[in-house]
Amino acid sequence: MPARSSGQRRMIPLHKVKKAKQSNKASVGGSRSVLSLLNNIFSKPISLGIPLVLLLLGQGFAKWGSTLSLQQDRIISFPHFLSYFCLLIRGFLWILLLKNIPLILAYSVFSLQYILVLFLGVLFFAEKVSLFQGLGTLFIVAGVVLCGLGEKRNV
Numbered sequence: 001m002p003a004r005s006s007g008q009r010r011m012i013p014l015h016k017v018k019k020a021k022q023s024n025k026a027s028v029g030g031s032r033s034v035l036s037l038l039n040n041i042f043s044k045p046i047s048l049g050i051p052l053v054l055l056l057l058g059q060g061f062a063k064w065g066s067t068l069s070l071q072q073d074r075i076i077s078f079p080h081f082l083s084y085f086c087l088l089i090r091g092f093l094w095i096l097l098l099k100n101i102p103l104i105l106a107y108s109v110f111s112l113q114y115i116l117v118l119f120l121g122v123l124f125f126a127e128k129v130s131l132f133q134g135l136g137t138l139f140i141v142a143g144v145v146l147c148g149l150g151e152k153r154n155v
Helices: 014-028 034-041 045-072 078-100 103-110 112-125 131-154
Strands: none
Touching: 034 078, 045 078, 045 103, 045 112, 078 103, 103 112, 103 131, 112 131
16 A cells, blocks of 8 residues: 555545444434524525514614614614614524525515515604605515516426
């Protein structure tokens, strides 16, 4: 057998790799890690609603915090911290979703955020909706419906 140089890697037969993986699973004792549990939860399309709700909460807290900051003559307020927290958690969950759900489905549902934020502004912050904002909302809904129909035909 020729001597290996220090830069060469030793090849391990595939059957030994499989055995090592099985023994690692057995050593865990059947318990699942938090990450594998989250991966399992976020592999279902219904879970797209969780980051969407966190995003809406984050946007709502940011607007509320800005309103309070203006009233209290401060730069930042407590709702801003809630906003950052919601958006941070949403970012982590979004990564898990993109790992497990088709991209076209994830971004189709994610585009609904524009519509929901529009309604959030009207309901909680008494904002007015212009004609162009209403038309834009209709175009977004039409796009989501078309993407959903295209996804069903590809299945």
